[in-house]
Amino acid sequence: MKTTQVPLMERFFSVVVRYPKTLVLLSLVIFIATLSLLPKLVKDTRSDAFLEASNPALLYRDKVKEQFGLSDPMVIVLVNEGENGIYTPSSMALINWLTEKVSTLPNVDADHVVSLATEKNILGTTEGMEVTPFFDPIPQSKESLHALRSAIEDFPLYQGTLVSTGGNATVIAIQIQNEQQVESTYQAILALVNQAELSEQEKLYVAGEGAIAGYLGGYIDKDAKRLNPLAGLIITFIIIIAFRRFSPGLLGNVIIAASVLMTLGIMAAHGTPFFVITNAMPVILIGISVADAIHIFSHYFDLQARKPETNASVLVQETMAEMWRPVTLTSLTTAAGFLGLYFASYMPPFKYFGLFTALGVMIAWLYSMIFLPAAIAAMKPKVSRHFIRVQAASSHDLFSRAMQALGHLSLKKAPVTVGVFALLALLGGYSASHLKVDENRIGTFHPSEPIVAADKAINSYLNGSSNLDVVVETPAPEDLFDPVNLRKIEALQAYAETLPHVTGTTSIVDYLKQMNRALTGGAMANYVLPDSRDLVAQYFLIYSASGNPTDFQEEVDYDYRLANISITLNEGRFSETRPVVEALQNYIDNEFNSATIKANMSGRVNLNYHWIKDLGNSHFLGLGLALLLVWLVTSLLFRSTTAGFYALIPVVSSILLVYSAMVHLGINLGIGTSMFASVAIGLGVDFAIHTIDRLRTLYREHNGDLEAALSALYPSTGRALLFNFLAIACGFGVLISSKVVPLNNFGTIVALAVTTSFLASMTLLPALIKVFRPAFITGEHVNRKIPLRWSEPVIIAAFASTIGLLYGYSTPAQANEMPEGAWIVAQINQQPDGEQVTQQIIMTMIDRSGKSREQETTGFRKYIGDEKRTLLVYNAPSTVKNTSFLTYDYRDGKVEDDQWLYLPALRKVRRISASNRGDYFLGTDFTYEDIKKERKIEVGDYQFTTLEEIPGDGYTEYLFEAIPRTREIAEELGYGRVQYRVRSDNWVIFAAEYWDTKDQHLKSLSVDDIRQVDGIWTRHTLKIKNHKTQHETIFHVKAVDYRTELKDSLFSTHTMSRGL
């Protein structure tokens, strides 16, 4: 096969510099066009966003929410530090005013606003029970305030929940209707609170999970508006310092803008929201995208300094011919690192963060490959005189000298350098085992934020802002009247209150106890559950006579079958709530596990538990995948698995060091920090790649003198890497000033990781190379420059995607360790089928009565670029002679194929629809899709499962099943499922059974006479029988020729109308 090598890229760049203005304009037009998508971007700062919408915990929470009208509440806390606490006329008026006003706000569920102004007292009377609102009328006199205080203090249920034990604080709890609009509701409540007239002793806070989510939206915006320009400014400053020219700064910023804004635009078009953690993406992209520009400018100015007379366009061409390779490689490895995060993470925000950051990296690469050279060729920036002076004097500037000193230091005693790093790695490995997974939602905010103070207030005065629900289910209506069930609930509450951080529990049991007490004389000793089913029923009946039937809607359902136990905690931290959740779950599993009563947990604390508990696993899986992908990519690039390992050494050291630092600085593995590893690998490996790549060249240039090659590394590549490092470190460093605490932590540790990677690449890596003299640097085969085929990045990307797909689509490992169905299909699809083929196909069609028809065709197929083109021409019988069928099959499965049919009777080529893939092809029993895919299977259409593995003589036979991914695909293909048989010695499907969408047996395929032609396994006889129609089609394939060159123009409508 003919291969296109480096000169192709040189030709490419010659085109780029020939049309610089057009390309610059085109790049800008594409950029601006993508920008127009940005307004569609939506924010999603909810905690729920961290779980897949289909997560059972989330679904159950929603069910509970619907049943009991509970969501994450916003809470207004009124604190009065005066002598009488909140029991003052002004505080009462304030509570009443706030309750009324809040209830009228849009998106507030007026029926679920709870405060002193809405709640009722339960009292026993001579007639039975009296249920009276506390605020009827609003207590203003000293006596009425005193009576209120006594009533509250005599009602255990309200202690700590509605009013603080000391009477200094009370809450107004607000349920909202639509969580998507939480931010505007939060702002409206804040505005209301600011309007309130407060006495000196009074203070108002807005807290609760609802408030946190509301606050976070604006908080992120503010943070992003500050951070992004700052990162851009710092980086521009670094570039200008590095080159003492303005143009690199300007062009670098264009690439930054393209990478960041186009990625966000594509996110918007894709419908992916801007999550909390997405905030880190622009800053990261700013750092990464400018790195390529730094390397390209560095090389360009270097060349210009050496050849001042040479035309700028020629210099750009030379620069790109040299630099496209490392720039491409580093972009690929960085993208691979982020893709690791995408594949490993189970939480949508992380997945999309990985995916879109990888996309942003590739956009930056594309702009560095096309826009940047074109812009340099158009602007012709001149190297600074300083640079030329340095060059002419054969001396090096401060930065080069600093790098030389670093090199000297580390290489002088290379074994010591290696030893130091080995020690650090050991320490890191040890620390990693002590790493703690933890997350606290309120910890997202800077301690100085008002929301943090509000959270503190609610946790110190009242029971707390963290909430857990236990939903008790009984089989029949009114089962909850049964005292046995009620006692179980009571026992659960009692157990829960023994658990750490649980400050209170509320359920229907508490109300029943209060009713019992009220009706039995009011003594505290009677604050117990009634002991008969009838009594319970009567209590509810009596209550309904004076109270509102909806008063208990948050505690029990309408027909007394479901009950909710609300548990309040004064701590939201995962590490602290985890034992509570697990203990409760354990209790529920043991005590609520019968046919008569069951229970499930819900609520915010439970939800957080579910998504945080696997954070650690996800982190290490992501790390492993990122390392694997980066190792694969670097091994392929350097044609050496050892080189792959060497490239990983700096990043592995940096990660271990970061673990160590996290443990010692008390930083936990949380939302922000858990994704650092993939990022650090993707970024950090670039230094190692540049180092290894450059060392190979230098070793060759210095005729095998490793010492000389090593010392020559520092002034040029070392200097460029230093600026690259500074740009990235500063980009992430900016995150350190973020007020979003997880981002701040993330920035710190990534900056630390990148610094370590850079230092290790500049010290440890050369030291290791010096000590071990690995073959990938010093071996014979590297004495020539390894040409990088243009196709390699494509192969690597395809390989990485395949890994991802295999990972993503894999089913749980089966007991007998059979290979995954997807893997088998990958083997089938990878088998060569020739760049082109010419073949004769005799089609025999036999109907149910045995009558047969025969048609002879000539088939041509060729891969042209990304397309597969197929032409089938009928030769006989003469009634259909010259009928022909042409298909352009595009690799992108989303692009519909193009198809044409030539009918000799009309003498016209007719465009036909390609949408009915499942239609039968010109009277045969094969569908258009079968004909088009030939021996391959469209991975995107099916999910695969291996059913059977049969050992054969020197091969293994596999039976696997393909089930269309969606109902729509099944309808399109006409197949509900397909079972294929394939042998591992040729990976050609030799039999298949097809079922229709109603799971009725549709067709059977058998393939005979599979033999190699021109080294390619080829099917020569295909028999397919339709069991419904009893019609059969046999294809006899002959005169197969993979060698004869087919002209591209053969696959055209011109050929169809003209004939062969």
Next chain:
Amino acid sequence: MKLYAGKPLYFAVLCPAALMLSLSCRADFSGTLDQEWAYGTAGTHESQKFESIIEPEWREFWGESSITARARLRADTVGSLGAEKRRPINYSKMNGPVYNDAHAELTLRELYIDGAMESHGAIPEMTWRMGKQQVVWGQADGLKVLDVVNPQSYREFILDQFDDSRIPLWMLNVSWIFDNSSSLQVLWVPDTSVHELAEVGSTYQMTTPLLVPRLRLAPGQQVQVDTDHSPSNAFEDSDAGFRYSIFWRGWDLTLNYFYHYQDTPAIYQIATPSGAILRPEYKRDHLFGGTASNAMGDFTLRTEFGYHSDSYFLADSPASGGIQNSPEIASVIGLDWQGLSDTLISVQWFQSYLLKSDLSTQRHQTEHTLTGLARRNFQNDTWEAQVLVLHAITQHDGLVRPKVTHALLSQLDVWIAADLFYGRTKGLYGQFDHNDRILLGFELGF
């Protein structure tokens, strides 16, 4: 038997053919036998034809080049469609049947050499076809806007298959293929043959006032036909044109231009004391046009438009000899739907508009025709049922053509069909309202 056709052209093709034959590396011979019986169901209840057509095809390959010859022998036992023992007048000297009478016809349908040249440097790949051939332009089915390169035989109005009724012409047809997606076809057509109209007195003789002048003659007055005004010079009167085709972003686009003689004559009426002289004149026209088609999901859109610089129509205007001319725009928009397996539903809207508004032509300034086609295949394409409807909105007439075909054997198709006209007798279709017929036929390949 007299050989009418132009000998030099036969030689031009046959001499290289003979050379190729001697060096030939592969030959291919095939043919079809068509037998069709048409029985008139309205009016006279007589057979319209009982016709056998044998079309042998011979092709000889020589490297990249080949020569193709196709003959046609037609025998009709009824004999009510063709001309009585004389050469039809529409053919140029170089064209026409070898033998012709009411019952039989022998024609050399096609005879051409194909050749190709590889691309070389800046010169794109080129293919050429020289000889007697058919060239079909356009995207529309059943109605013609750009398909005007070859004239047509109307001996069976438009009921015959276009491939059979189109009159192949001697021409040079060269195409340059620029890349995978575009090509330029250039045509030079020295053959000046025009449409063959149905013989006077035959079943499908035109009577519609849209095409046939209505003469008011006093008793004793006579009509003379002056036929000596058809183009005949192979160079001066030749037609030429080009078509640029491109496949662009999923669209099949063409741009067409043809400088030609219109194949329908403008029949001038000149009053004389003894009656009238009818003088059919063939007129030059510039045709500019284009087509665009694309498949979108289950739908395929086909569009075609053409601008004629000079179209001529019968008019109520004695001063201008009963003929008026106007530039004309014609277009077709067609939509095919293949949303159901083995089914095609196709509708087309054809419209023709005369740019001059102050005319007194027999036709309207704007004419609309709708066509509908429903086709379904059964049992692995061994059965095909279809109905084609053409309805002229402006003239309120039309044609319905149901047909069922069965592939009895690999080589043998049989069918039963009907052609049913309706509407005003002055209309293009309505004029044959009494010619409704049913057909039985088969085609055998060999």
